[in-house]
Every structure is written in C-alpha cells, then in structure tokens.
C-alpha cells in the first residue's frame with residue numbers, strides 16, 4: 001500500500017499528506033491519517049506538530065471527488081464518518097499544531113487546516129470552501145470551525161459563495177497567522193513549532209484546552225475551568241523550574257512533569 005501520509009517523528013513531529021498531485025483526502029488517506037494521529041497523540045515526546053502537503057502545489061485540495069459517486073445516498077458510510085473522526089482527532093491533539101499551506105487549501109483541505117491551531121500560508125496560497133459548487137456542503141467541520149475563527153459573516157461569504165481567497169485576504173481576516181514567500185511555509189511552520197515546543201508542555205496542553213473550550217462555554221463556567229487549569233499547572237515541577245530559570249536568568253528546561 002502506498003504511503004499517503006508520512007510521519008517525521010521528533011519533539012516537533014511532521015505529518016505529511018502525500019497523495020499526488022494535490023493531496024486529496026481519499027478513503028485510504030483518511031485511514032492512514034487516523035493511524036498517524038493515533039500514534040502521535042500517544043507519544044509523550046511530541047511537543048508540537050506541523051502538518052503539510054507534499055509536492056508544493058497544494059496543502060490539500062479537499063475530499064477526493066472521484067469517490068463521491070460511491071458515497072451517493074450513503075453519507076454515513078465509513079469514509080465520511082471516518083473523515084469526521086479523523087478531523088476531530090487532529091483538532092483535539094494535546095499539543096499545538098501548525099498547518100503549513102503551500103498552494104491550495106480547499107474544502108476538506110481547508111477544514112483540515114482549521115483543525116490546526118495555527119495556519120501559515122504563502123503569497124501564492126489560495127484558501128476556499130468550494131463545496132457548494134459541487135452541490136454538497138462542508139462536512140468535516142468547516143461550517144462550525146470557520147465562523148468561530150473568522151466570524152459568521154465572513155464564513156458565510158466563503159462557504160455560500162464558494163470562491164477562494166488569497167493569502168493576503170486570509171491574513172487580514174485572521175484565517176492564517178502568517179504569510180511567507182512561496183516555498184517557505186514548512187520552514188516557517190517548523191520555526192513556530194520549535195518555539196511552541198520550548199514552552200511548558202503541561203501549561204501548553206492546559207492553555208490549548210481552555211482556549212478551545214472558550215468558544216463553547218459561558219464566561220463564568222470558563223473562568224471556573226481556568227481556575228482548575230491554574231491549579232493543575234501550579235502543582236507541576238515545571239512551574240518551579242520556570243520560576244527558578246527566570247530568577248536565575250537562564251532558559252527553562254521543562255520536563256512535562
């Protein structure tokens with residue numbers, strides 16, 4: 001079986017979508033991505049994850065349209081359900097994730113990038129949700145995650161009109177974190193991942209969870225969760241190390257305990 005998803009292990013692990021020419025999300029790629037995420041989620045050495053597409057033409061051009069015929073009237077079949085579960089696996093990784101977007105991120109491809117905490121694009125990137133041009137709707141979280149990231153009005157514009165936007169526009173509306181020169185997205189994402197990986201890993205996990213919770217929780221409940229989070233991180237050895245390192249004017253050496 002061809003490797004459609006490659007994992008480059010390390011504290012800054014890379015997950016590479018490799019389904020030429022445009023890294024579309026086929027049934028098999030979904031299966032392999034699920035296995036990769038299962039492994040990464042359980043590796044205590046992983047501190048950050050970079051997701052990128054091979055080939056330089058596309059991060060991911062969305063679901064494999066060639067598989068749609070087989071799915072007619074069978075929306076709950078394994079591929080679709082599997083795809084949704086895989087996207088949730090990525091969105092709930094306990095470490096920070098960065099999508100490095102060279103070229104196109106469309107449909108399910110953009111939905112995959114929306115599951116990452118950060119998105120770095122290049123000046124040539126195009127981001128869009130063209131599903132309605134195909135007579136379908138975003139089905140891997142796009143209708144729920146996009147408005148939470150860029151606001152309802154802009155999400156309606158992207159999804160209901162279905163036209164892609166360029167990187168400058170994506171940066172202006174907060175859909176991407178940075179825009180770099182073509183060919184530089186992966187290096188920029190690696191650099192960001194190194195910084196994220198240098199922070200306290202327990203604090204990172206807790207902060208990511210609290211921030212994600214904030215979009216679904218009333219303020220008072222969220223503040224209560226935040227207090228619980230502070231209790232967790234202030235009970236760690238890493239908190240003592242962080243404070244000691246600051247006072248000694250040296251870099252902290254976090255252990256994740």
Ligand SMILES: CCCCCCCCCCCCC[C@H](O)CC(=O)SCCNC(=O)CCNC(=O)[C@H](O)C(C)(C)COP(=O)(O)OP(=O)(O)OC[C@H]1O[C@@H](n2cnc3c(N)ncnc32)[C@H](O)[C@@H]1OP(=O)(O)O
Pocket residue numbers: 021022024058061062063064065066075076077080081083084104106107108109111130131134136137138139140142
């Ligand atoms: C219990 C109940 C549970 C129920 C669960 C139900 C939930 C349902 C979940 C469903 C999942 C939905 C996921 C998602 O929301 C849906 C989608 O992603 S739809 C697809 C969206 N993507 C697109 O529409 C992009 C289409 N592609 C393009 O617009 C262009 O290809 C491009 C990216 C702009 C590049 O253009 P070009 O450079 O000109 O290249 P070509 O167009 O010539 O393409 C080259 C080659 O690739 C083929 N191709 C391109 N995109 C796709 C694709 N998405 N799928 C399949 N194949 C694709 C293209 O046909 C060419 O092939 P060739 O002609 O060379 O054989």
